[in-house]
Amino acid sequence: QVQLVESGGGLVQPGGSLRLSCGASGSISSIGNMGWYRQGPGKQREFVAVIYRDGMTGYADSVKGRFTVSRDNAKAAVYLQMNSLKREDTAVYYCNAIINYANFWGQGTQVTVSS
Numbered sequence: 015q016v017q018l019v020e021s022g023g024g025l026v027q028p029g030g031s032l033r034l035s036c037g038a039s040g041s042i043s044s045i046g047n048m049g050w051y052r053q054g055p056g057k058q059r060e061f062v063a064v065i066y067r068d069g070m071t072g073y074a075d076s077v078k079g080r081f082t083v084s085r086d087n088a089k090a091a092v093y094l095q096m097n098s099l100k101r102e103d104t105a106v107y108y109c110n111a112i113i114n115y116a117n118f119w120g121q122g123t124q125v126t127v128s129s
Contacts (some may be wrong), residue, residue, distance in 0.1 A: 016040035016118055023123030031129070036109030036120055038090035048092035050084050052105035052125075059108065062095060063092045067122030077103075099127045106127045 022034040034050070049064035063083035064072045071083050082095040092109060104127050109120035 016042060016113050016116075018111060018120035020107065020109045020120050020123040022108060022121040023125045025128065026099055027124045027129050028099060028101055028127055030099050031095070032099065032125060034094040034096070034107055034109075034123060034125075036092045036111075038111060038113055038118070040043050040113075042090055042113055044114050045087060045090060046115070048109075048111040049083060050092070050094045051108045051110055052103075053108070053122075054102070054105040057105075062107070065092065096125070099125075103127050 017039050018036055020034060020036045022032060023034060026032050047064055047066055048063040051059050052062050053059040062074050062077055064083055065083045065085050073081060080098045085092045092111065104125060106122040106124050108122045111118050
């Protein structure tokens, strides 16, 4: 049974930084794309960032230049460095990964940007 577990969320002031981590556990033979989504209050879940197996990355326009996604294949982990945070970044952030050719989600971690 494969599981994704996020950590690193919390409360931060506008302009601050946070680093989210997500680790996969279980019987893993293949890891494909890994990335992050978020769901703000009263909003639908939206794409934030993706990192492909070859290391190429993609970002939502709203976070380009502020967020950086990275991965450690040896640890089956994906990270999201979030800088210059804005109030509108407040959301539950979900890790997503293609593992063993199946799509998995983490349970989510709350990020709140407020003064």
